[in-house]
Amino acid sequence: MTLRVGAHVSIAGGVDNAVDNQLEVGGNCGQIFTHSPQVWQDPNIGDEEAERFREATEHELAGPWVIHTSYLVNLCTPKEGLREKSLDSMQKEVDAAAKLGIPYVNVHLGAHTGAGVEGGLDNAASVIDELDVPDGVTVLIESDAGAGTKLGGEFDHLAGILDRTETDIDVCLDTAHAFSAGYDLSTPEAVDETIAEFDDVVGLEHLRYVHLNDSKHECGTHKDEHAHIGEGYIGEEGMERIVNHPDLADVPLALETPTEDGKGFAWNIERVRELRAE
Template identity: 70%
Template sequence: MNVGAHVSISGSRVSSDEETPPFDDIRNAVHRQVAFGGNCGQLFTASPRVWAEPAIDETAAEGFRAETEEQLEGPWVIHSAYLVNLCTPKDDLRAKSVSSLQADLDAADALGVPYVNVHLGAHTGAGVEGGLDNAAGVIDGLEIPDGVQLLIESDAGSGTKLGGEFAHLAGIIERTETDIGICIDTAHTLVAGNNLTTPAAVDETVARFDEEVGLEYLEYIHLNDSKHDVGTHKDEHALIGEGYIGEDGMRAIVNHPDLRDLPFALETPTEDGKGFAWNIAKVKELRES
C-alpha cells in the first residue's frame, strides 16, 4: 500500500560550502516520511503562502533522489503554492501563477518527482466557462518536463472556486492539449456534495467520477476525513475515521478496487496527541489484504 503524509522540508543542514547560508533542506522530507511510517507523500518546495520559488541545493537534490529510491516505495507529489490561481482573469495574478507553477515543475524534474499538484483556483467573476478557458490557457503555456505530470486537485467548491464539481475536472481535461491528471481530495469531494460515508456511497461516487471524468485520469488521492458534512463546502480536515466520512467510508475508499492501488497522501491535522504517524497507522489498519 502506498500511503504517506504531507511533510515539511523546513530545517537547516550544514552545507559543504561554508560560504553558503543555511537553507531548508529537501532531504528532510524523506527522513520525516520514514519516521511517520509513510512510503510516499507530498511536500511544498517553498512556503505556500507567499510568492517564493524553490531554493534547492544541488547536493540536497541529489541526496533527495538517492534517499527516496533507497527508503520509499511510492511516488512523491509537489503541492503548488496556495496563491496560484489558474482561472483568474487578472493578468498580473496569472503571470505570478505561471512563474510559481513553472518553478515547481522544474523542481520536480530536478528532484525526480513525477507529479505537481495544483488547484484550479477561483474565476472571480469570469464565470465557470471563462475560468476553465483561462486555466487551460495557463496550463498549455507551461513547459512541463518529460517525466513530470501536472495534476488538478478537486476542490471543496466554495465561492467562485472551480474544481468542486466533476464537470469542472472534465472541462479542464477537454480544454487543454496537455497530458494532465487528477488528484482527488476525499474531504473536498465530500463537502462538495459527493457522499463517501458508506461502501455503497463510495461505489456510486467512484462510478460517477468514472462516467463524468474517467478513472484513467486519476493519479493520486489526498486521503482526508472531514469535519463537515456532505455539501457544506467547508474545507476543514479531520483525523482518519473520526470525521463525517468515518471509518466505514474510509475503509471503503482504501479498499475500493479502482482506488486501492493509487498513492494516498494525508493532510490530516494533529489533534489529541494524534499526528501523521497515528493517521498512517489507522489507514493501514483499515486496509484489507
C-alpha cells in the same frame, strides 16, 4: 498491491530531510511544498540536496512524491497580473519536480472571481498550455470543496479542464473536498456510487493521486476542514471502503490530516493500514 500511503511532510533544513520525516511517520510516499505556500517564493533547492533526496527516495520509499503548489496560484483568474505570477510559479514548480525526480505537481484550479465557470476553465487551460512541462512530470488538478467561485468542486470542472488542455494532465482527488462539495463517501454504497460517477465523468485513468482526509463538516457544506481518518463525517465505514475500493487499490494516498487530540500523521497512517484489508 502494495499500499502506498504517506503524509504531507516538512522540508525544513533541506528537501532531503523530507525522506526521513516521511519514514518517521510510517509513510512510503507523500507530498511536500518546495517553499512556504503562503507567499510568492521560488524553490531554492541545491544540486547536492536534490541528489540526496532522489537517492534516499529510491532506497527508502515506495513513492511517488507529489509537490503541492503555493496556495496563491490561481489558474482561473481573469486578472493578468495574477495570471502571470501563477504561470511563473507553476513553471518553477514543474522544473523543481524534474530536478527532484518527482513525477507530479498538484495544483488547485483556483477561483474564477467573476469570469464564470467556462471562462475560468478557459483561463486555467491557457496557463497550463503555456507551461514547459519537463519529461517525466505531470500536472495534477486537485478536486476542491467548491466554496464561492472556486472551481474543481464538481467532477464536470475536472473533466472540463482535461478537455480544454493540449497538455497531458491528470487529477488528484481529495476525499474531504469531494465530500464537502456534495459527493457522499460516508457509506460503502455511497463510495461505490461516487467512484463510479468520477469514472463516468472524469475517467479513472486520470486519477493519479488521492489526498485521503476525513471531513469535519457534513456532505455538501463546501467547508474545507480535515479530520482524522474515520473520525469525521466520512467516518470509518466510508474510509474503509475508500482504501479497499478495487479501483483505488494502487493509487498512492497522501494524508493532510490535522495534528490535534494527541494524534498526528503517524496515528492516521497506522489507521489507514488497519483499515486496509490485505
